[in-house]
Amino acid sequence: MESTAAYLAAARGETPSHTPVWFMRQAGRSLPEYKEARAGTTMLEACRNPEMTCEITMQPVRRYDVDAAVFFSDIVVPLAAIGVGIEIKPGTGPVLDEPFRTEKDLDRLRNLDPCDVPYITEAVGLATAELGPKPLIGFAGAPFTLASYLIEGGPSRDYVNTKTLMRNDPDLWDRLLSKLAAICGEFLRVQTEAGASAVQLFDSWAGSLSEADYRRYALPYATQALMTVPESTPRTYFGVGTSHLLEAMTDTGASVIGVDWRTPLDEAAGRTKGRVLQGNLDPTAVFAEPEAMLAEADKVLAAGRAAPGHIFNLGHGVHPTTNPDQLKRLVDHVHETTAR
Numbered sequence: 001m002e003s004t005a006a007y008l009a010a011a012r013g014e015t016p017s018h019t020p021v022w023f024m025r026q027a028g029r030s031l032p033e034y035k036e037a038r039a040g041t042t043m044l045e046a047c048r049n050p051e052m053t054c055e056i057t058m059q060p061v062r063r064y065d066v067d068a069a070v071f072f073s074d075i076v077v078p079l080a081a082i083g084v085g086i087e088i089k090p091g092t093g094p095v096l097d098e099p100f101r102t103e104k105d106l107d108r109l110r111n112l113d114p115c116d117v118p119y120i121t122e123a124v125g126l127a128t129a130e131l132g133p134k135p136l137i138g139f140a141g142a143p144f145t146l147a148s149y150l151i152e153g154g155p156s157r158d159y160v161n162t163k164t165l166m167r168n169d170p171d172l173w174d175r176l177l178s179k180l181a182a183i184c185g186e187f188l189r190v191q192t193e194a195g196a197s198a199v200q201l202f203d204s205w206a207g208s209l210s211e212a213d214y215r216r217y218a219l220p221y222a223t224q225a226l227m228t229v230p231e232s233t234p235r236t237y238f239g240v241g242t243s244h245l246l247e248a249m250t251d252t253g254a255s256v257i258g259v260d261w262r263t264p265l266d267e268a269a270g271r272t273k274g275r276v277l278q279g280n281l282d283p284t285a286v287f288a289e290p291e292a293m294l295a296e297a298d299k300v301l302a303a304g305r306a307a308p309g310h311i312f313n314l315g316h317g318v319h320p321t322t323n324p325d326q327l328k329r330l331v332d333h334v335h336e337t338t339a340r
């Protein structure tokens with residue numbers, strides 16, 4: 001299958017048969033078949049059910065013919081698996097029973113063992129068998145982004161508690177983030193061992209840090225997590241609002257840098273030391289008329305040519321009210337206009 005090689009070829013900086021395309025948060029959210037599959041099941045229950053996980057992972061591949069599947073799970077699944085009291089509230093996101101704030105809270109984290117997540121190994125196996133040669137992207141939340149949920153106790157606007165802890169007690173911060181890096185690295189490793197052919201590390205909220213703070217408080221731990229995965233496996237590193245961090249993010253050793261919609265890819269290419277780029281259509285562009293949306297996509301494709309490789313994606317996750325027909329149009333358009 002031609003489209004199969006495309007994602008991995010592009011991620012490795014080789015010449016793909018066409019520009020590969022997939023969407024962050026393509027599994028779940030806007031698809032009616034997802035809502036049907038999930039009915040009556042909580043998010044964490046769905047993540048622990050291998051058959052359901054495999055089905056939801058496959059749904060966008062069937063509907064859109066994207067060049068890669070992304071594993072259906074959540075960034076907090078490994079934390080729940082080691083006993084952190086956490087729930088995923090619909091429309092809100094992860095919420096903790098009790099936020100992390102003190103030294104004593106370190107005891108609530110232990111290393112992740114593959115035995116803690118047998119359902120992940122099983123679901124990855126099921127999905128890769130069904131996908132055949134089409135790649136499966138495994139993922140994890142990066143230590144800073146995970147820490148922000150643990151310390152705030154849920155989603156946050158300004159990360160006041162997180163940033164206060166990191167400045168008041170750098171030693172506790174280092175111990176907490178080191179533990180998270182090990183957990184997140186192991187979560188990635190479990191997925192690649194089970195058959196995922198690439199990984200993406202989501203540092204969604206790292207953009208809230210200045211470059212100096214990012215380099216000190218987030219980068220070392222993201223690097224540690226990414227280094228758990230062998231260099232032969234494409235490793236994408238993504239964050240939102242990270243225009244000012246692109247150079248620093250490259251220092252993690254990631255092979256692909258995910259760029260949000262605020263920074264044109266040709267500009268990003270000049271700041272990412274020859275890395276392959278992923279992105280970056282504004283997720284709201286899919287709400288425009290097809291012609292206007294495709295014109296925006298063409299701008300992304302043109303700017304992407306400045307990078308050594310380009311994987312087409314949105315600049316952040318699929319919005320929950322997205323019309324799936326628009327995503328299908330985008331995939332077809334990218335495939336048709338970039339075929340070599």
Ligand SMILES: Cc1c2[nH]c(c1CCC(=O)O)Cc1[nH]c(c(CCC(=O)O)c1C)Cc1[nH]c(c(CCC(=O)O)c1C)Cc1[nH]c(c(C)c1CCC(=O)O)C2
Nearest residue numbers: 024025026027028072073074075090091092093202204317
């Ligand atoms: C920050 C973050 C989270 N989770 C994730 C991130 C990083 C990506 C990003 O920046 O958007 C990553 C994630 N979450 C989910 C995936 C699955 C694969 C995919 O389709 O990309 C991935 C890659 C499923 C999910 N994760 C979640 C859902 C929705 C739950 C539901 O349908 O009930 C899905 C399909 C819940 C969740 N979990 C989280 C949030 C913010 C939410 C959304 C809350 C909501 O809008 O309902 C934490």
